Amino acid sequence: MTEPALLDRLIDALRCLPGVGPKSAQRIAFHLLERDPEGGRRLARVLAEALDRISRCRRCRTLCENEICDLCANPQRDPSLLCVVEQPSGILAIEQATDFRGLYFVLGGRLSPIDGIGPEQLGLDQLRARLNAGELVELILAISPTVEGAATAQYIAALADDAKVNVTRIAHGVPLGGDLEMVDGGTLAHAFAGRRAL
Amino acid sequence: MTEPALLDRLIDALRCLPGVGPKSAQRIAFHLLERDPEGGRRLARVLAEALDRISRCRRCRTLCENEICDLCANPQRDPSLLCVVEQPSGILAIEQATDFRGLYFVLGGRLSPIDGIGPEQLGLDQLRARLNAGELVELILAISPTVEGAATAQYIAALADDAKVNVTRIAHGVPLGGDLEMVDGGTLAHAFAGRRAL
Numbered sequence: 273m274t275e276p277a278l279l280d281r282l283i284d285a286l287r288c289l290p291g292v293g294p295k296s297a298q299r300i301a302f303h304l305l306e307r308d309p310e311g312g313r314r315l316a317r318v319l320a321e322a323l324d325r326i327s328r329c330r331r332c333r334t335l336c337e338n339e340i341c342d343l344c345a346n347p348q349r350d351p352s353l354l355c356v357v358e359q360p361s362g363i364l365a366i367e368q369a370t371d372f373r374g375l376y377f378v379l380g381g382r383l384s385p386i387d388g389i390g391p392e393q394l395g396l397d398q399l400r401a402r403l404n405a406g407e408l409v410e411l412i413l414a415i416s417p418t419v420e421g422a423a424t425a426q427y428i429a430a431l432a433d434d435a436k437v438n439v440t441r442i443a444h445g446v447p448l449g450g451d452l453e454m455v456d457g458g459t460l461a462h463a464f465a466g467r468r469a470l
Numbered sequence: 471m472t473e474p475a476l477l478d479r480l481i482d483a484l485r486c487l488p489g490v491g492p493k494s495a496q497r498i499a500f501h502l503l504e505r506d507p508e509g510g511r512r513l514a515r516v517l518a519e520a521l522d523r524i525s526r527c528r529r530c531r532t533l534c535e536n537e538i539c540d541l542c543a544n545p546q547r548d549p550s551l552l553c554v555v556e557q558p559s560g561i562l563a564i565e566q567a568t569d570f571r572g573l574y575f576v577l578g579g580r581l582s583p584i585d586g587i588g589p590e591q592l593g594l595d596q597l598r599a600r601l602n603a604g605e606l607v608e609l610i611l612a613i614s615p616t617v618e619g620a621a622t623a624q625y626i627a628a629l630a631d632d633a634k635v636n637v638t639r640i641a642h643g644v645p646l647g648g649d650l651e652m653v654d655g656g657t658l659a660h661a662f663a664g665r666r667a668l
Contacts, residue, residue, distance in 0.1 A: 278520050278535045285516040288509025290501045302559050303488045305533055311486025312521050318483040320514035322476050323507050335503055337476040361500050
């Protein structure tokens with residue numbers, strides 16, 4: 273009995289899940305052991321395999337199990353449109369919500385010199401090469417409207433200008449179904465300044 | 471591409487976790503792949519090992535990796551006191567909150583004929599054998615005060631009566647720090663009827 277009991281090690285290991293504290297970890301451990309051992313076994317197997325085999329697409333930097341992801345490899349997609357997102361989850365969100373048929377580029381973060389995240393960490397050299405390759409007609413920025421996001425968008429817009437590629441960014445404003453009183457002042461000011469003719 | 475992509479399989483496998491829907495599963499998958507691959511690898515390893523090696527203690531039916539759990543094997547514990555809980559998590563809760571030094575017995579559920587859970591599924595034959603072995607002085611019921619829990623407690627109390635063992639149950643009432651107005655009527659009626667002299 274030099275090392276902790278296996279159950280305690282399982283509870284501790286479960287805490288790597290986001291938002292899971294000691295109580296939830298215990299609940300999850302008992303759930304898997306008592307009610308869903310089959311699901312747990314499958315999770316252990318798939319998780320190990322995924323961590324082993326999933327890496328970044330060489331073209332768009334999203335997570336995938338091949339050198340080039342399915343989207344980049346799909347000849348049906350329009351290579352003249354490129355949408356820049358911060359994270360791979362952004363691709364899933366846009367694919368589910370829109371009929372965008374172009375390609376994507378994943379930054380993996382936002383410019384943040386204080387955290388040591390510069391253009392290199394975001395793959396901006398690679399993005400510049402794509403801008404300069406002459407295939408792009410429009411670069412769409414789908415980056416969060418935060419201070420760091422705005423700085424990142426600014427930086428990328430300058431790269432696109434140099435390459436004479438049109439840049440757009442997705443609209444920021446009051447979310448659909450949003451109540452004006454519940455929206456923060458910054459968003460409202462932004463939405464007001466960005467009003468359009470009906 | 472006959473089977474779904476590995477990332478989709480991971481997201482699907484994560485849904486075996488209690489309370490995790492498609493959105494959370496996606497968030498967890500990206501978290502593990504991008505931010506904590508080491509934690510994820512450890513989780514996969516420990517989870518597989520735990521599901522492989524953890525089974526029920528032959529004496530008290532809790533989850534453990536040996537034939538007999540550490541509590542049952544501990545000669546420091548008082549074998550004349552036996553506390554009956556529904557789930558292994560009850561043992562952890564009582565061990566953390568009280569100075570109880572006796573042993574435990576885990577039912578693994580409550581009597582519920584409609585779900586096919588009878589005395590046999592709860593190991594009540596085993597509990598009866600322990601009651602009749604003549605070592606017990608007090609049987610403490612720490613079973614949830616629900617309808618099924620009350621029926622289960624009643625059944626076990628009858629077994630203990632047959633074996634001439636004292637039965638007690640933990641107090642039900644208003645939780646500490648609980649506001650009377652926030653407590654449900656059933657609990658309040660129970661607490662009122664169970665009032666004690668100060």
